[in-house]
Amino acid sequence: MSIDRLVLLDWLLPHYEPGTASIMCLKGKNEGPGWANGEADVARAIKAYRAGALSAEQFASITQDGKQYVIADGTRHGLVPHRDCLVVRFCLAFDDHECDGGNVHLAESVDRFPGAESVKFTRKGGKGLHCYNALAEPMSVEAFVDWARPGVSTSVATSSAFPRCGSGDHCYAYTLGSLDLYLRDYIPGYRGRGPCIVINDIALAEDHADEDLEHRTQSTVIHELGHIVDRPAVYEDRTGVDPMKLKFEYLVVAHITAKPMREEIPRYHGHEAKFIRICLHLCHRAKQLGFDIYHAAVCAGYRNGLLHASQYL
Numbered sequence: 001m002s003i004d005r006l007v008l009l010d011w012l013l014p015h016y017e018p019g020t021a022s023i024m025c026l027k028g029k030n031e032g033p034g035w036a037n038g039e040a041d042v043a044r045a046i047k048a049y050r051a052g053a054l055s056a057e058q059f060a061s062i063t064q065d066g067k068q069y070v071i072a073d074g075t076r077h078g079l080v081p082h083r084d085c086l087v088v089r090f091c092l093a094f095d096d097h098e099c100d101g102g103n104v105h106l107a108e109s110v111d112r113f114p115g116a117e118s119v120k121f122t123r124k125g126g127k128g129l130h131c132y133n134a135l136a137e138p139m140s141v142e143a144f145v146d147w148a149r150p151g152v153s154t155s156v157a158t159s160s161a162f163p164r165c166g167s168g169d170h171c172y173a174y175t176l177g178s179l180d181l182y183l184r185d186y187i188p189g190y191r192g193r194g195p196c197i198v199i200n201d202i203a204l205a206e207d208h209a210d211e212d213l214e215h216r217t218q219s220t221v222i223h224e225l226g227h228i229v230d231r232p233a234v235y236e237d238r239t240g241v242d243p244m245k246l247k248f249e250y251l252v253v254a255h256i257t258a259k260p261m262r263e264e265i266p267r268y269h270g271h272e273a274k275f276i277r278i279c280l281h282l283c284h285r286a287k288q289l290g291f292d293i294y295h296a297a298v299c300a301g302y303r304n305g306l307l308h309a310s311q312y313l
């Protein structure tokens with residue numbers, strides 16, 4: 001869903017801090033934020049913005065070290081994304097890189113992952129992208145910061161091309177405990193450790209009709225998510241490991257994933273009862289978030305030498 005800035009404002013305001021908002025204005029030669037304090041000033045600033053008259057308003061403010069100043073010639077707002085210590089709606093902002101055609105093409109990818117049916121807002125020039133997400137249940141600010149900061153779960157699409165690395169030619173997706181470290185250089189804006197999945201979007205697209213592709217990709221992601229939750233830790237602690245060793249490990253992985261699957265390993269290996277139970281839980285949660293996920297497409301079944309997934313419910 002794409003919306004304009006005023007509709008976006010209506011959608012965000014009930015969940016954002018009513019007593020604090022920044023107003024971008026000229027500070028010397030550069031634009032910088034001034035802070036409007038108090039509900040009355042914030043409401044006045046937002047009303048003026050809606051009317052296209054923000055630049056005509058003035059606001060008295062004070063710096064953290066007590067210096068008084070006036071905000072004038074404002075152009076736009078920065079809102080604080082919580083109210084009553086709860087986060088409900090937040091934004092993923094993608095950098096608007098100069099000269100590289102922008103990042104609006106990422107919009108579709110964002111929607112291919114569970115829980116990320118986002119509301120999109122692009123810059124006037126159509127190059128920069130912001131994706132706003134609504135949480136199914138509000139989170140406390142502390143829990144949200146904890147969740148967002150230390151690790152980032154990442155999916156890397158094969159089409160984002162990593163030369164000489166594992167093409168994953170013979171599988172639709174894979175995950176490993178240190179994959180985020182191996183692929184660090186290919187993860188845009190890498191922010192720290194977290195579980196990581198490689199998705200062979202090229203093979204998925206080749207093997208499935210357009211109308212099945214989204215569904216098939218989502219089922220594949222849930223399957224790999226099952227492996228992530230199934231391991232002893234969502235990612236492996238590699239503190240102090242020599243980067244050359246990590247590089248070598250990934251060359252081995254790249255080699256293995258480029259070859260056909262080994263026949264002598266039964267396909268249910270790693271896909272047994274515990275894995276199935278995890279997948280059934282994940283499917284249930286994905287359905288609650290509105291995804292059309294069918295458990296039989298995710299785990300168990302004759303392809304893995306197992307009973308139909310419904311038999312395990």
Ligand SMILES: [Zn+2]
Binds near residue numbers: 227270
């Ligand atoms: Zn698997």
